[in-house]
Amino acid sequence: MARTGRRPGNTRSREQILRAAREQFSELGYDGVSIRGIARGAGVDPALVHHFFGAKDAVFVAAMRLPYNPGEVLRGIVADSGHDxxxxxxxxxxxxxxxxxxxxxxxxxxxxxxxxERAAEAVRGFTQDVITRHVAAEVGISPLRASLVAAQLFGMVLVRYLAAAEPLASAPPEEVVATYAPAVRTVLGEARE
Known part of the structure; x- marks a missing residue:
């Protein structure tokens, strides 16, 4: 009788999935990739991709080696309603x-x-997916407002970390938070009196 269940070599299967995902995200962009396509490229069942990673955004995060999943973080921030x-x-x-x-x-x-351009397409698709599915839905704002918040934050990143333009580049993080949060609050529609 043949053995059933997951095939041996979980670590190897996981790496094959990540390799196939990286190739497909860079060739097809985020929107052109599916869990089934990743599984086919890795030579595994789609259920194994779901087992290891869950949804497509989680596969993207793992494949691109991002340090966190924005959707999960956002859910935590929204759930902790005691904070601004x-x-x-x-x-x-x-x-x-x-x-x-x-x-x-x-x-x-x-x-x-x-x-x-291919990487930009993958990042664009991922960002749109996260903004539409997670940010707008979790926070209860329109996708446009969510996109504007993302634009504000990525603009700050470009000036502070990539261009390293002063005085923002060396400003203490807490000062940046205190100064920048009101602008984000306004775009979220949560301006304080």
Whole structure:
């Protein structure tokens, strides 16, 4: 009788899935990739892709070696309603970029999107998916408002970390949070009296 269940070599299967995902995201862009296509490229069942990673956005995060899944982080921020959401989002975003361990993969992610059209297409699709499915839905705002918040935050990243333009480049993170959160709060439609 033949054995059933997962095939041996989970680590090898996981790496095959990630390799297939990286290739497909770079060739087809985020929107052109499916879980079934990744599974086919890795020579595994789609259920194994779901087992290891879940949804397509989680596969993208793992394949691109991003340090966090924005959807999961956002759910945590929204769930913790005792805090100022705008301030929490800016603080988290800065925290990712201030940490040398997470800054490098994020810089590679952004530089790839700026210098390579295929990478830009993958990043664009992923960002639109996260903004539409997670940010707008979780926070209860329109996709346009969510896109504007993303634009504000990525603009800050470009000036602070890629261009390293002063005085923003060397401003203490808490000062940046205190100064920047009101602008994000306004776009979220949560302006304080």
């Amino acid at each position: 959401r705008a301030e929490a989002v800016v603080r988290f975003f800065l925290g990712v970029w201030e940490d040398p361990g997470t800054r490098e993969p994020m810089l590679a992610f952004v530089r790839s999107a700026v210098t390579n």
